[in-house]
Amino acid sequence: MLNDKKATELFSRSINGELSESESAQLEDHLSNSEAAKAFAELAKTIDRSIIENSSIDTASCGESGLSQEAKNRMSDSILRAMKKNSNLAATLLDSNDSPADQKFTLQSPQANPPLDSRETSSPYTIVRKLGEGGLGNVWLARDEKLNRNVAIKEMNRHALESPNAWQRFEREAEITGQLEHPNVVSLYQYGTDQKTGEPFYSMRFVGKRTLADAITEYHDRCLAGNCDPLILHRLLTAFLGVCQAIAYAHSRGVIHRDLKPENVGLDNFGQVIVLDWGLAKVVDDSDLSSQLSGDVELSGEALAETLVGEVIGTPLFMSPEQAAGESVSQQADIYGLGAILFAILTGDAPHEPKQSPTSEPLKIKDVLKSIQKNESPRPRDLRSDIPIELEAICMKAMALKKYARHDTASELANDVERWMVNQGQRQSEYETMRMEGRELRTNTQASVRDLETNVRFMANLPPIQELIRSNSAEDTIAWRDRLITIFSGLLRAKSDYRSIVYSRLDGDEFSELVRVERHSTVHSNIRSIPKSRLRAGTCSDFIERVSRNDPDEVYTSLACGALHDAANCENKDVTLFAGVPIFDAQEEDLYGVVIIECDLDHILKQQLNRRFVSTDIIVACDTYQTILHSNGSDGIVEESAGKPLQATRPDLSKAIAHLQEKLEYIDKTNQQVYGARLWLNANPHGIMFLLSHE
Amino acid sequence: MPTEQSTPEYWVEQYGDFLFSYAIKRLRDENAAEEVVQETFLNGIKYYSQYTGQGTQQAWLTGILKRKIIDFIRKRNKHQHDQSEEHDPSNQLFDQHGNYHKNALSWSSSPDRNLQSSELWAIVRGCLNHLPPSQADVFTLSVMEELNSDQICKELAITPSNYWVRMHRARLGLANCVGRQWNSNEEAATHAE
Numbered sequence: 079m080l081n082d083k084k085a086t087e088l089f090s091r092s093i094n095g096e097l098s099e100s101e102s103a104q105l106e107d108h109l110s111n112s113e114a115a116k117a118f119a120e121l122a123k124t125i126d127r128s129i130i131e132n133s134s135i136d137t138a139s140c141g142e143s144g145l146s147q148e149a150k151n152r153m154s155d156s157i158l159r160a161m162k163k164n165s166n167l168a169a170t171l172l173d174s175n176d177s178p179a180d181q182k183f184t185l186q187s188p189q190a191n192p193p194l195d196s197r198e199t200s201s202p203y204t205i206v207r208k209l210g211e212g213g214l215g216n217v218w219l220a221r222d223e224k225l226n227r228n229v230a231i232k233e234m235n236r237h238a239l240e241s242p243n244a245w246q247r248f249e250r251e252a253e254i255t256g257q258l259e260h261p262n263v264v265s266l267y268q269y270g271t272d273q274k275t276g277e278p279f280y281s282m283r284f285v286g287k288r289t290l291a292d293a294i295t296e297y298h299d300r301c302l303a304g305n306c307d308p309l310i311l312h313r314l315l316t317a318f319l320g321v322c323q324a325i326a327y328a329h330s331r332g333v334i335h336r337d338l339k340p341e342n343v344g345l346d347n348f349g350q351v352i353v354l355d356w357g358l359a360k361v362v363d364d365s366d367l368s369s370q371l372s373g374d375v376e377l378s379g380e381a382l383a384e385t386l387v388g389e390v391i392g393t394p395l396f397m398s399p400e401q402a403a404g405e406s407v408s409q410q411a412d413i414y415g416l417g418a419i420l421f422a423i424l425t426g427d428a429p430h431e432p433k434q435s436p437t438s439e440p441l442k443i444k445d446v447l448k449s450i451q452k453n454e455s456p457r458p459r460d461l462r463s464d465i466p467i468e469l470e471a472i473c474m475k476a477m478a479l480k481k482y483a484r485h486d487t488a489s490e491l492a493n494d495v496e497r498w499m500v501n502q503g504q505r506q507s508e509y510e511t512m513r514m515e516g517r518e519l520r521t522n523t524q525a526s527v528r529d530l531e532t533n534v535r536f537m538a539n540l541p542p543i544q545e546l547i548r549s550n551s552a553e554d555t556i557a558w559r560d561r562l563i564t565i566f567s568g569l570l571r572a573k574s575d576y577r578s579i580v581y582s583r584l585d586g587d588e589f590s591e592l593v594r595v596e597r598h599s600t601v602h603s604n605i606r607s608i609p610k611s612r613l614r615a616g617t618c619s620d621f622i623e624r625v626s627r628n629d630p631d632e633v634y635t636s637l638a639c640g641a642l643h644d645a646a647n648c649e650n651k652d653v654t655l656f657a658g659v660p661i662f663d664a665q666e667e668d669l670y671g672v673v674i675i676e677c678d679l680d681h682i683l684k685q686q687l688n689r690r691f692v693s694t695d696i697i698v699a700c701d702t703y704q705t706i707l708h709s710n711g712s713d714g715i716v717e718e719s720a721g722k723p724l725q726a727t728r729p730d731l732s733k734a735i736a737h738l739q740e741k742l743e744y745i746d747k748t749n750q751q752v753y754g755a756r757l758w759l760n761a762n763p764h765g766i767m768f769l770l771s772h773e
Numbered sequence: 774m775p776t777e778q779s780t781p782e783y784w785v786e787q788y789g790d791f792l793f794s795y796a797i798k799r800l801r802d803e804n805a806a807e808e809v810v811q812e813t814f815l816n817g818i819k820y821y822s823q824y825t826g827q828g829t830q831q832a833w834l835t836g837i838l839k840r841k842i843i844d845f846i847r848k849r850n851k852h853q854h855d856q857s858e859e860h861d862p863s864n865q866l867f868d869q870h871g872n873y874h875k876n877a878l879s880w881s882s883s884p885d886r887n888l889q890s891s892e893l894w895a896i897v898r899g900c901l902n903h904l905p906p907s908q909a910d911v912f913t914l915s916v917m918e919e920l921n922s923d924q925i926c927k928e929l930a931i932t933p934s935n936y937w938v939r940m941h942r943a944r945l946g947l948a949n950c951v952g953r954q955w956n957s958n959e960e961a962a963t964h965a966e
Binding site: 081082083084086087090091093094096112114115117118121122124125126128129130131132133144145149150152153154156157211236295299 | 782784785786789790791793794798799807810811812814815816818819844863866867870871872873890893894897898901915916917921922930932937940941944945947948951952
């Protein structure tokens with residue numbers, strides 16, 4: 079049955095003819111029944127019709143204002159300027175008899191008089207398609223007809239052609255790219271000018287259209303769809319290491335990229351990482367840097383002298399604070415850029431991605447730049463809480479607001495990331511062991527608890543239990559009582575963890591013990607039966623009350639501080655495990671009493687913890703967050719029952735504790751530092767948590 | 774020989790207004806429209822040799838302009854925060870059972886008042902301007918440029934589901950806005966009478 083909302087969705091799709099027959103029938107049925115949905119359909123159609131009718135109407139007929147005279151003049155001037163810059167361009171426009179042909183770039187030496195050697199001068203490229211465009215120029219896929227291979231050709235765009243600075247920048251980009259010989263820097267094949275237009279261009283290795291930005295988007299799309307593959311993150315980080323290596327190399331040659339972002343990192347089909355677009359690169363102003371840059375090949379003096387002090391250069395979304403301030407930048411700006419790429423890999427967003435609400439004013443670029451200068455970058459984990467803490471720390475260090483706080487070199491940054499990647503394998507294996515240890519602790523404790531439950535049920539079904547109810551003479555009572563004491567004592571001797579076994583009679587809210595056998599509090603081997611005159615009686619505790627509500631043979635298990643009838647104050651008291659079962663008069667079928675076994679949980683747990691663990695920090699806690707035992711490498715096993723909530727003393731475990739309120743297991747997939755397991759007690763909403771971690 | 778029909782001034786004077794009008798309807802931003810028209814002229818000049826003479830120059834330039842508009846929208850979408858998530862008119866229009874709130878869509882075509890095409894278009898255009906750009910751009914490419922969903926997804930690098938969400942929210946937003954505007958106009962007209 080459709081509702082209006084679903085019907086409007088179907089209607090939207092129906093306009094584009096995307097509905098199946100059954101969906102169309104459903105929609106028609108709904109439209110005939112819902113006036114509002116029908117109104118929406120009519121209105122949507124009317125709007126579409128209005129848009130289509132008006133989408134290509136001539137300006138004169140609809141009274142719209144066209145271009146202002148000022149804009150027209152600006153356009154005419156701009157075209158004329160472009161034409162003047164190159165007479166061939168003017169000829170192209172004015173000679174309308176030119177026959178259309180494949181556009182071809184034909185190499186020409188940058189010098190005024192082309193050299194005669196044909197090897198240097200002619201190598202025609204046929205343009206295949208546009209690959210992309212940036213602020214400075216457009217990149218085309220072209221075919222090198224001579225060498226029969228694909229190449230990428232970069233040419234200046236129209237805006238750039240009008241700017242003398244852009245010409246110099248384009249030339250410098252080619253020079254810098256050509257001199258950086260590194261597997262992770264795009265290889266430049268040739269630089270020259272188009273014979274026809276006179277515009278400069280250069281050809282370089284074609285690495286495909288896929289960039290790191292595409293790979294990041296794909297990874298995070300998968301994550302959003304619930305298919306987050308750690309292997310892809312590993313590959314992205316490996317690509318990042320390649321970028322760091324290229325930048326470390328460029329820095330060693332005195333070149334700063336200044337526009338590092340995922341879009342400027344090409345990825346070929348074989349995993350090769352290529353840093354592209356050195357159009358904003360700066361050569362550090364140093365007299366010896368021409369040799370630094372290219373070994374024995376010198377750059378032109380103009381290129382070396384050109385510094386862009388005071389200009390804001392780069393891409394705001396990934397820009398360093400000093401670039402945003404228009405200050406002279408150093409290699410540290412690239413370290414920030416690398417950190418920004420790492421940020422994008424981890425979060426899927428650029429670090430300075432504006433967060434706008436629908437009602438907020440559109441952001442101005444100067445506001446963004448101001449914010450970059452003043453504010454610390456957002457923390458990756460604020461965007462995605464599952465990012466490993468160590469990786470976030472590396473990213474935040476690279477993107478520190480202050481230059482001196484960043485990594486000193488790109489290699490150092492790469493080493494940090496690589497170290498994390500290597501440790502990840504070891505961490506994985508250690509975490510698996512931790513999980514195994516945690517599960518083993520839970521299983522062993524569970525076995526002890528189940529054993530306790532079986533024993534209390536067995537004790538409750540002993541013949542003396544019913545015989546004591548029915549006995550009419552003091553003689554019989556003494557005889558059956560003695561027999562029960564003998565059996566209870568035998569069980570206490572066999573089970574060193576059990577503290578006492580009690581058979582009590584209930585009368586309304588009151589209890590009175592009939593038999594109590596207990597272990598001496600200090601001399602544990604001493605098991606004694608409490609004389610009748612010392613047996614306890616009084617108001618039922620919550621635990622006894624809860625046991626008495628059970629049906630026959632149903633065990634209720636619980637934790638408490640101290641002995642059965644002690645107050646609820648846990649200070650300096652061991653945590654005790656109790657299991658109780660109600661006793662019904664077999665003849666009358668009425669509730670008669672309870673049998674309860676009191677067990678030393680600390681003793682059980684200590685026995686388990688007293689062995690070698692990979693996990694260096696183990697906490698066993700009950701549901702009220704009170705720590706029962708704490709075992710760590712240095713202090714051994716410590717009893718902690720100060721009554722403070724564990725979340726307050728160990729905030730690092732709070733996520734695990736919250737998770738274990740409802741789940742059996744907590745697995746820290748992101749950081750692999752904490753493992754949690756929970757043991758539910760019989761018929762009890764509370765239980766025991768085992769929290770294992772590395773200190 | 775240069776002719777009057779192939780000078781920059783002639784092109785700007787002859788086709789500038791038309792191209793600008795075409796662009797602004799799709800981009801809803803004067804500066805952006807001027808930029809793509811200028812790009813169109815410069816490209817037209819650069820590749821004038823490819824103009825075969827079949828069809829008018831205006832149609833040929835419009836072909837270039839169409840491409841420029843798509844490129845511009847792609848860039849704009851890439852650098853703008855996608856507000857589609859925040860701008861979901863469903864909350865205003867539907868109750869918790871997914872049915873329209875009472876009077877949520879108060880539009881009805883009035884039998885005694887004919888819809889004036891230019892009047893309606895003025896309202897529609899105003900409402901388009903109030904949509905988040907990510908929704909308006911997808912809607913524009915679909916309805917005005919008649920690109921199919923695959924083409925739009927490819928051009929804007931968005932997933933088909935994201936495309937449908939944007940399209941549907943744009944339709945709801947437009948219907949909501951146009952309905953309200955139309956009614957208030959109609960009320961004003963009734964009072965005037």
